[in-house]
Amino acid sequence: MTDIRSGRRAPVGARRRVSPEARRSGIGLAMALPPVVLLALFVGVPVVLAIGFSLGHTGGLNSTIASIGLNTREATSWWGTAQAYVDVFTDPRFTRDLGVTIGVTVVSTLIVLALALGIALNLRLRGGRLASVFAGLAVVPLFIPVVIASWAILTFYSGDGFVRTVFALVGLTGPTWGYTTVAVVIGSVWTSLPFATLMAISGVQSIPDAMIEAAKDAGASSFSIVTRILVPLSAIPLVIAATFTAIGVLGSFTVPYFTGPNAPSMLGVDISKYFQAFNHPQQAIVMAVVVFVLASGIAFFYVWANFRSAKKEGRV
Amino acid sequence: MTTPTKTDARSGLTVTALTKVLSNRTIVENFELDVAAGELVALLGPSGCGKTTTLRMMAGFLQPDTGSVSIGGIDVTDKGPDKRPSAMVFQNYALWPHLTVFKNVAFPLSIKRVPRAEITERVMAALETVNLAHHAHSRPAHISGGEQQRAALARAIVQRPDLLLLDEPLSNLDAKLRVKVREEIRDIQQRLGITTVMVTHDQDEAMAISDRVAVMNAGRIEQVSTPTELYANPRTLFVASFIGSMNVLPAPTLFESASLSHVPNAAPDAAADTSSSGTSTDDPPAEAWAVRPEDVLFEPGSGARRAGATPVEVRRVLPHGHFSELVLNAGGAEVRSVAGGVPPAVGDHGTVTLNNVRHYVDGVLVDGRARTARVLAGVKA
Known part of the structure; x- marks a missing residue:
């Protein structure tokens, strides 16, 4: 004071x-x-x-x-x-399931990318009410819990499901996809589509009109505009969509658990079985480490693609 | 290296009766323009006058509601931009950021499946034409605005187009660079002899590099003339006020002293009527008289009054370097004049006489400078 x-x-x-x-x-x-x-x-x-x-x-x-x-x-x-690693890798069940997991991941990611890009390009290049409806519908799975969707897919494609019933009504035999790897792919696409679509739309919509018009003026066809201008320019959102979808499918449990077969199953289901049913926690963790390493590989690709694009466009 | 030249005598542009209505608003109405081969015509007008819409119809990005577009004598109205022998330079250049300058310029040729060796040769020739060969392998983000503009120009000329369309090509450059680049554009355009249409809202730009200027207002062409003719003989009141500086007066009162020199002491009380001089021409007045500031001759001193001169007081002096603009008060009316050398001071008195007064009725020139006196006499009578 x-x-x-x-x-x-x-x-x-x-x-x-x-x-x-x-x-x-x-x-x-x-x-x-x-x-x-x-x-x-x-x-x-x-x-x-x-x-x-x-x-x-x-x-x-x-x-x-x-x-x-x-x-x-x-x-x-x-x-x-x-x-423990030797145990797991010498178990033919594991190597088979690893193959299925990678296969489902790659196929689902490709289908999701193709659908998301198709919806986004249709909205960008053609526009109109129908394109907006498609874009809106693609987001719907976001609001439906995966468990419920999985059950719906299962009953839809099961032996006594909707698809086979419709086929039977016209005297044909429809496919039974319930409890098959196909159902797992369908379920994975369903759950991953909303995020991928939102990313693809935001990527494609952010390309200025003039860039597309300049390509048109140079004589480019719609196909050339898509492959040489739109896709390369929205590469980063597409890479984000692809990596997030791949990591999501790779580690998924609910969809393969509900809709897939007992064997071969995806690693998420295997980890759960080894941990709980077989009481082999060490082997379960080994599988988790393998999934983690695969996911890290995808994450590395994501970082590399981002860095490469930033370097190209002069941001770093 | 060969330069990308193509001077086809027939590769002019003919636009007839072009009209476009967008969301119930007529954007372009009955637009007619003939551009001779190798000529540079500027579409000049205020924003929203329909000049860019017109250019986009020429390029094929917009389909006109009526009318036709012919390039080199061939009707291309129904063809899309990819099928027209035209090339456009966009306002923001629209260079693709994921491609190098070389690949940007090469894009139109690779689309047309031109052999690789020829692509390299033509792209390098185009880049040399715009003086950008040293940046061939840079990405657009790594070069300056002026260089991006030239890269966009190279991408257009590498196609050897019959018609080059420039959409506000200089609006993103700073003032000094704009003057430099516009001269480069003009130089390249003349060297290659490409028929060119340029959209701009900058009259200096249009006047400086165009063979002819088409002044547009509210979707219509007001006048197509050479820059000199446009300045000297504006056919409408809009052109008169849009091109250069112009004193627009709603009544002939200020001129009476100039033109009707035989009437001594022209009614001084009437001068008050001109207080609304220089009003906007959005809605042209039924009658207006216009005179350029350089035709308002200011004489300092209130001593011996010249015949026909009106006494004025200097209100404001706006220095422009080699000359000054004067805002003068003539008994309530405001007129602008110019003074070279040492300008008068604010508050100084003097007299003005007016030359080359133009008379407009409903916004259209009815009389040029030659017959001014007679018309004014008639109006007075």
Whole structure:
């Protein structure tokens, strides 16, 4: 108080002075901290523990699951053991299911991309009411829970389902797709289509009219405009749509669990079976690690494509 | 290297009775234009006058409701832009950002399946024509606005079009660059002899590089003339006020002293009627008189009054460098004049006489400078 009255600066205040930049970056760090800590604690630590467990580190926080699980392999060296991986990769069931998982992922992603791009291009180049209706309908699966959609797909294509009934009415034998890999692909396309369509539409719609008109003026046909201008210019949204669809399908459980066959099944279903029904948690985690590695590969492609495009257009 | 030249004597443009109505509004009405081979014609007008719509109908992006477009004597009205022998330079250049400058320019040729060696040769020739060969492998984002403009021009001329269409080609450049690039465009256009139509709202641009200027207003052509003729003999009041600076007066009162010099001391009280001088010409007045500022001759000093001169007071002086614009008050009426050398000061008195007064009835010129005095005498009578 005496300091204020005397007009002199308080020595304590002088020592506490912080530059505005430092204060701002401090506030920014504090705001970013909660989610980072949350991720590290509840995702990072379990991931590290799980990978350790898959390598045979059964002590510490892994001791409970190690004591419950069957066929648990113990570490034989400082880094662990690859025996659980050998178990999984020498099991013909796993390699077959890995192939099916990759196959379903690739086919579903291609179909989703083709449909989403078709809807977006139709809206951009032709427009009109019908194109808008298609674009609107493509988003509908977003509002229908996957469980319900899976059941609907199953009954629609099952032996006594709608498709075969209609075929039978005209004296034909329709396909039975319920509990087949085809139904899994159909279900995966259904669940992935809305996001991919929204991305494709936003990508294609953001291309200025003049770019399309310049191509038309240069004599390009609609096909050339699509393949040489529209698709390359909306590459990034399409890559986002493709990677998100692929990662989603790769790790899907509900759709293959409900609509797919018992064998071959996708890895999401296998992980669940190994973990619960067979009580082989270590092998289940090995499969999860494999799925994680595949997803990382897709994510790397996403980052690489983004970087390449940014470099081309002079953004980096 | 061969230069991308093509000078076909027949490759002119003929547009007849073009009309376009969009959402119940007539955008272009009965548009007629003949462009000779190798000529550069500018479509000049305020925004919303229909000039870009007209250009888009010439390019084939819009179908006219009536009328026809012929390029090189061949009717192309029903053909799309990909089937017309025309090439367009877009306002924002519309270069494709994922392709290099070379590939942008090569695109029209690769679409037409021109052999690879010929593509390389023609693209490099076009890039050299616009002085951009050193940037062939840059991407559009890495070159400046002026260079992007030239790349867009190269993409158009590489096609060896019969008709080159430029849509506000300079509007995205800064003032200094605009003057430089417009001269380059004119130079290239003349060297290649390409028939060219350019849309612009900038009269300086239109006057500086065009062979002829078509002034458009509300979807119609007001006048098509050479730049000099357009300035000297504006046929409508709109053209008179749109091209250059013009004093538009609703009554002949200020001129009486100039033209009817035989009437001494022309009614000074009537001067107050001209207070609304220089009003907008959106809705042309039934009668108007127009005179260029350089035809308003200002004489400083209120001493010995010249015959027919009107006394004025200097209200404002706007320096333009080598000359100054004067805003003068003549008994309530405001007229603009110009002064070279040392301009008078605000508040100075002087006299003005008017030359080359034009008389417009319902916005149309009824009398040029030659017969001004007689018409005014008639009006007075």
